[in-house]
Amino acid sequence: MSIQIFGLAVSRGVAIGRAVLVASSRVDVAHYFVMPEEVGAEIERLRAARDEVVAELAALQADLPADAPSELPALLDVHLMLLRDEIFMGATGQWVIERHYNAEWALSAQLEVLARQFDEMDDDYLRERKADIEQVVERMLQSLVRGSGRGRPVRGSQGDATPRDFGGEEPLVLVASDVAPADMLQFKRSVFTGFVTDVGGTHSHTAIVARSMDIPAVVGAREASRLVRQDDWVVIDGDAGVLIVDPPPMVLEEYRFRRRHGELERARLDRLRHTQAVTLDGQAIELLANIEMPADAAAALQAGAVGVGLFRSEFLFMNRGDDLPGEEEQFEAYRDAVLAMKGLPVTIRTVDIGADKPLDRLTAAELRHGQALNPALGLRAIRWSLSAPGMFRQQLRAILRASAFGRLRILIPMIAHMSQVRQTLEALARARKQLDDAGRPFGAVELGAMIEVPAAALQVQSLLRHFDFISIGTNDLVQYLLAIDRADETVAHLYDPWHPAVLQLIAQTIATAGRMGRGVAVCGEMAGDPAFTHLLLAMGLRSFSMHPSRIAVIKQKLLRADTRRLATLLPQVLEAEDCAAACAQWMGNGAPVA
Ligand code: PEP
Numbered sequence: 274m275s276i277q278i279f280g281l282a283v284s285r286g287v288a289i290g291r292a293v294l295v296a297s298s299r300v301d302v303a304h305y306f307v308m309p310e311e312v313g314a315e316i317e318r319l320r321a322a323r324d325e326v327v328a329e330l331a332a333l334q335a336d337l338p339a340d341a342p343s344e345l346p347a348l349l350d351v352h353l354m355l356l357r358d359e360i361f362m363g364a365t366g367q368w369v370i371e372r373h374y375n376a377e378w379a380l381s382a383q384l385e386v387l388a389r390q391f392d393e394m395d396d397d398y399l400r401e402r403k404a405d406i407e408q409v410v411e412r413m414l415q416s417l418v419r420g421s422g423r424g425r426p427v428r429g430s431q432g433d434a435t436p437r438d439f440g441g442e443e444p445l446v447l448v449a450s451d452v453a454p455a456d457m458l459q460f461k462r463s464v465f466t467g468f469v470t471d472v473g474g475t476h477s478h479t480a481i482v483a484r485s486m487d488i489p490a491v492v493g494a495r496e497a498s499r500l501v502r503q504d505d506w507v508v509i510d511g512d513a514g515v516l517i518v519d520p521p522p523m524v525l526e527e528y529r530f531r532r533r534h535g536e537l538e539r540a541r542l543d544r545l546r547h548t549q550a551v552t553l554d555g556q557a558i559e560l561l562a563n564i565e566m567p568a569d570a571a572a573a574l575q576a577g578a579v580g581v582g583l584f585r586s587e588f589l590f591m592n593r594g595d596d597l598p599g600e601e602e603q604f605e606a607y608r609d610a611v612l613a614m615k616g617l618p619v620t621i622r623t624v625d626i627g628a629d630k631p632l633d634r635l636t637a638a639e640l641r642h643g644q645a646l647n648p649a650l651g652l653r654a655i656r657w658s659l660s661a662p663g664m665f666r667q668q669l670r671a672i673l674r675a676s677a678f679g680r681l682r683i684l685i686p687m688i689a690h691m692s693q694v695r696q697t698l699e700a701l702a703r704a705r706k707q708l709d710d711a712g713r714p715f716g717a718v719e720l721g722a723m724i725e726v727p728a729a730a731l732q733v734q735s736l737l738r739h740f741d742f743i744s745i746g747t748n749d750l751v752q753y754l755l756a757i758d759r760a761d762e763t764v765a766h767l768y769d770p771w772h773p774a775v776l777q778l779i780a781q782t783i784a785t786a787g788r789m790g791r792g793v794a795v796c797g798e799m800a801g802d803p804a805f806t807h808l809l810l811a812m813g814l815r816s817f818s819m820h821p822s823r824i825a826v827i828k829q830k831l832l833r834a835d836t837r838r839l840a841t842l843l844p845q846v847l848e849a850e851d852c853a854a855a856c857a858q859w860m861g862n863g864a865p866v867a
């Protein structure tokens with residue numbers, strides 16, 4: 274029976290495919306396709322993991338002390354029985370043989386199928402046996418991860434492998450309760466043609482990474498991972514924020530039509546790639562790219578970006594366990610980004626770890642379970658960097674060294690206090706001195722502050738005495754100004770970039786930077802949302818940084834804009850109670866995008 278599940282639209286377009294259900298706790302196990310010739314070896318990895326766990330449990334059983342609780346031997350018996358069950362191993366192996374899933378993915382897929390069967394059992398005792406299966410699978414996953422080394426790059430998901438490379442399989446969409454931003458990044462250029470998660474807000478980092486992948490996504494779909502079954506056919510309507518499970522043929526046909534229409538529209542916009550970004554009244558507008566990895570620079574160039582306005586360097590630090598990137602590795606990553614941009618400027622933001630971007634899964638779990646009471650207000654971004662001064666200087670040295678290879682700018686996230694400004698400048702001076710002492714070359718870099726905390730926006734004039742430029746992070750500015758956790762779907766309806774206070778503060782910040790003759794960009798999601806393009810132009814913004822996939826649509830919008838006329842309409846929009854309606858009415862901006 275077909276069902277519809279409603280959530281929040283975060284990345285546009287239509288995806289049609291088979292559901293791959295992944296439990297949130299297992300999302301960060303490696304998910305990749307193995308090559309046909311690797312299937313045998315992958316099954317062997319499964320068997321080896323099974324044998325290792327069997328040996329572990331058998332040894333445990335043999336060494337049980339005489340006074341051990343009487344249930345323990347029985348429990349171990351059950352686990353050993355499950356592990357030796359050829360039906361379980363055979364069904365898991367089928368995911369490898371038929372779908373070419375890697376061993377970890379096959380195990381989690383099979384676990385999802387079994388967990389659901391157990392959930393549907395009437396007998397309480399049997400239903401509770403689900404926990405045994407979970408424990409056994411968890412042990413096998415640990416054994417596989419031990420065998421392969423945690424944190425290694427995920428094959429397949431980093432490459433261009435698609436299901437079709439392995440024999441005409443169907444497109445796949447990911448359905449999960451939650452996906453951490455770092456795990457989402459692992460799926461970049463991956464096999465999935467769409468995403469659905471139960472939790473998350475439209476401006477959560479998970480949603481942002483989904484958008485940067487330019488594939489349809491819905492978050493905050495509450496019950497999705499419970500209602501969708503492994504392998505169900507689903508349609509993701511990324512425009513309306515709807516997931517349709519088992520769609521009837523007529524509906525499917527309609528969505529196929531819309532998907533085709535979307536592809537044609539994209540092809541049409543692609544033709545604007547080499548068009549100069551100049552408004553009707555001759556104002557040149559800088560369209561920059563937001564990237565997460567050096568490899569994304571290629572997409573930025575391809576889209577016609579004239580530089581990188583935001584390199585979210587924290588993604589280099591995620592999914593690494595304790596093995597964080599050192600100076601050399603960071604230097605290489607920054608240098609690669611600079612070289613890839615072929616002389617265009619690259620703005621590297623120092624790590625913005627914390628809030629919904631924890632360093633690894635363990636930290637994510639800790640945060641969720643309340644160790645950091647309020648992570649969005651806690652130790653994140655520059656606060657985190659200043660709490661680890663050695664690591665901060667290491668990153669600064671790596672960036673400075675990369676600046677010998679091209680035009681680099683440093684951007685500091687979440688600045689709010691003058692003490693943080695002083696400490697940052699001191700750290701930068703020390704990093705320069707250390708490089709000088711070591712005889713290492715580095716170039717000139719400009720230093721910028723992200724305006725993400727209302728306090729920073731209100732004292733931007735003071736900040737700009739110490740910084741060369743600012744970049745307004747509207748995602749966080751909205752979050753902190755309206756006191757709405759951007760990752761929390763229960764308050765997502767209150768996350769409102771159209772709020773008059775938000776728009777007034779942004780307008781004021783842009784105007785101050787303009788008066789002081791300093792560069793100002795917007796690098797939050799508003800910059801890539803065409804509903805705001807005319808309004809931001811009216812405020813005097815001339816530099817927009819966004820995912821490469823948004824550049825063409827924003828360019829199309831500004832090519833039709835007359836900034837002089839827009840500037841005269843600005844006061845009416847800012848004074849309105851309903852700014853979105855006023856903007857649509859006076860600036861001809863069309864309906865605001867959710
Ligand atoms: C922002 O806050 O607008 C921003 C660009 O930073 P991030 O989304 O990475 O927090």
Ligand code: MG
Pocket residue numbers: 686725746748749
């Ligand atoms: Mg931010």
